[in-house]
Amino acid sequence: MQRLHIGDEDFERKFTRIVNDRRESDETVAHDVREILRKMRQSGDDTLRDMTMRLDKHALSDDPATWRIDADQCRAAHDELAPETKEALQLAADRIRDYHEGQRPQDRDYRDAQNVRLGAKWLPVDAAGLYVPGGRAAYPSSLLMNAIPARVAGVERLVVATPTPRGEINDLVLAAAHVCGIEEIWRIGGAQAIGALAYGTETITPVDVITGPGNAWVAEAKRQLYGVVGIDMVAGPSEILVISDNKSNPDWLAADLLSQAEHDPASQSILITDDAQFGEMVEDALGVLLAQIKTQRTAHESWENHGVILVVDDLATQAPALADRLAAEHVELAVDDPEAIFAKIRHAGSVFLGRHTPEAVGDYVAGPNHVLPTGRRARFASGLSVLDFMKRTSFIELDEAALRTIGPAAAALAEIEGLPAHAASVKVRLK
């Protein structure tokens, strides 16, 4: 963990290092992934069989049950849940759906003063693939956050790819799939699964958009396949920036900081406060909580290597600029007047206002998407939304009079650009 004070002589150098700290995939991963994708293009099913056996110790045989999990299994997994878990999943699903329904875009269709008809029509993609990691990061909430926006967009075919190491299936993920009504689930993982979804194989029909979290290989495969399919975003380890005065409860903030640290050793938790002593109280509280949680090892590694407590002189005037340079995935404003600071922040994935809004409510039940830009991408990227599963077709309609009004300007520009056929296509109609 790093302690910084904005007045430190080498503050700028140290803070810049934190800003530029790229906790992401390296060239080796990129090279491996290129090889895997090349193989997937050449022999999809065979490569899937080989790699799934080698990496997941799961045999994709002639028995379809080794390739797919069917809807009945999902329903059964859901039936087995404790009633309060069912209710919590349903509350989450309902609230996520409600929030995302407000994201549906409006079509446009109008005639302007020159009687040119102009517009834009939004439609869902035909098919979306959702990746769900196996092992540590197999989160049912993640399936809800990816599947529900696709459903709200109106996507007809929703496909899940998830590895089942040693044949083991995560029942919670199946139960969440049932809640989302997903019927096509493939037992494949890694870069090869992303390749299968993008290119298709003899067995698997390709999709148009791939979303969902994954390890470095999955993230790199999505990055390399961007353009072959649409993807949600290049995702890195998660991050939280807590901005707090000294009136917050240190125990609360300690839990908030650890809630990101426990995700991954590469996660990053940063506290900005205007009181050094308060910073120490949070650090102490964090140590106490850390000793009690079973994600201790991951959280400790993350906090030790990437945690930061940064003391400033004045929160309102200094914190927003620092927050913008970090452009963090999650920003908590644990102050009396969060609005005043929020108004000055330009770059953040999602902002949690006030002392009673722990980031974790956003992970599960608040409604907005928990798939958010990491690694400073909030400078230019947004959280997952209904729009990621839709595309817009613009349209134009002119009659002869409208073409006579605006066409000559088009022909003039085509001519100065040296494109005679463009010009001809207008002029031949105005003869």
Place this chain on the structure above:
Amino acid sequence: MQRLHIGDEDFERKFTRIVNDRRESDETVAHDVREILRKMRQSGDDTLRDMTMRLDKHALSDDPATWRIDADQCRAAHDELAPETKEALQLAADRIRDYHEGQRPQDRDYRDAQNVRLGAKWLPVDAAGLYVPGGRAAYPSSLLMNAIPARVAGVERLVVATPTPRGEINDLVLAAAHVCGIEEIWRIGGAQAIGALAYGTETITPVDVITGPGNAWVAEAKRQLYGVVGIDMVAGPSEILVISDNKSNPDWLAADLLSQAEHDPASQSILITDDAQFGEMVEDALGVLLAQIKTQRTAHESWENHGVILVVDDLATQAPALADRLAAEHVELAVDDPEAIFAKIRHAGSVFLGRHTPEAVGDYVAGPNHVLPTGRRARFASGLSVLDFMKRTSFIELDEAALRTIGPAAAALAEIEGLPAHAASVKVRLK
């Protein structure tokens, strides 16, 4: 040029080959670009100097004028334009601005039934880089189409990168830059220019989003840097699909087909009609026009290698499904009732309705963006818009009562996901 009939025995095989025809960059380009970007990360200015000398024969010296074109030069270039060119540029700029102003997204901010405050705030990115190719594809219209949406989004810093081979500057591009009020223009091109904009160099401050067309190296550099910055889209050669009955004027359609063919030898023009004889008339008209235009060589190569005339039995029932498989950048519906066919088309970049709407009006003056998804990407991607220069921050605010209502479900889900610090961050606040 290929002639196809939907009734041909091997139609499906041939059409599939057309659909899968990837006229795009290969592995060699990808490898070269990785090398260039690696060098740009290590020594930006030196690499720019070396490559600009080698490829553009232009020396980036200690004289800033060799690096930048200033606003006065742009104004002067604009002053030199013929009055009708000035007017055409201004008409285009005004109409593009009007259309894009309708794309500004709405912020959200509301409280739901559980008194949870939820919302989303849209903001422009801080800086956008617009690439403008040198040589054949240096189009002032392209600068308008990239810069105006960024301006409408509210982007403060707009940067243009454009190569000036042998020091030669394209005055039309400068004039368009003046119309858009662009003040920062760098005389660099290729993958190295994209690297400079994304990573920054000693001389050039990095940007957040890079848009604009370019050759295979530029396109591949943008693809590889996606995630480091936002990009508009992976762009391939342009395409037009004309769907027409036999009542259109063959001369009109010939010009429309050639207007894409003249862009690039890799461009593709396809006519779908329900009358084989009409198809031949269009082919003949195309031959006549081809002989007259100075873009003959490019247009001829494109038409010979990639042109298609496809005859179907019934336009209304058969053309939309074929159009969806092609998911073309531009689709012209030259029929009496274009609306009926448009209603059945799901995948297209932009649609031109009726016989008096040549695609070229969309390239220049109609208003919608001419930067559109190519290479079948209309299945999942949209044309360039104001949203490409903005990003959305979601926000959440709970008070104690709201946290008491929805918090326990969040804690329950965190616990089943094995994330105790997430659960603790809720529970510690509800003690």
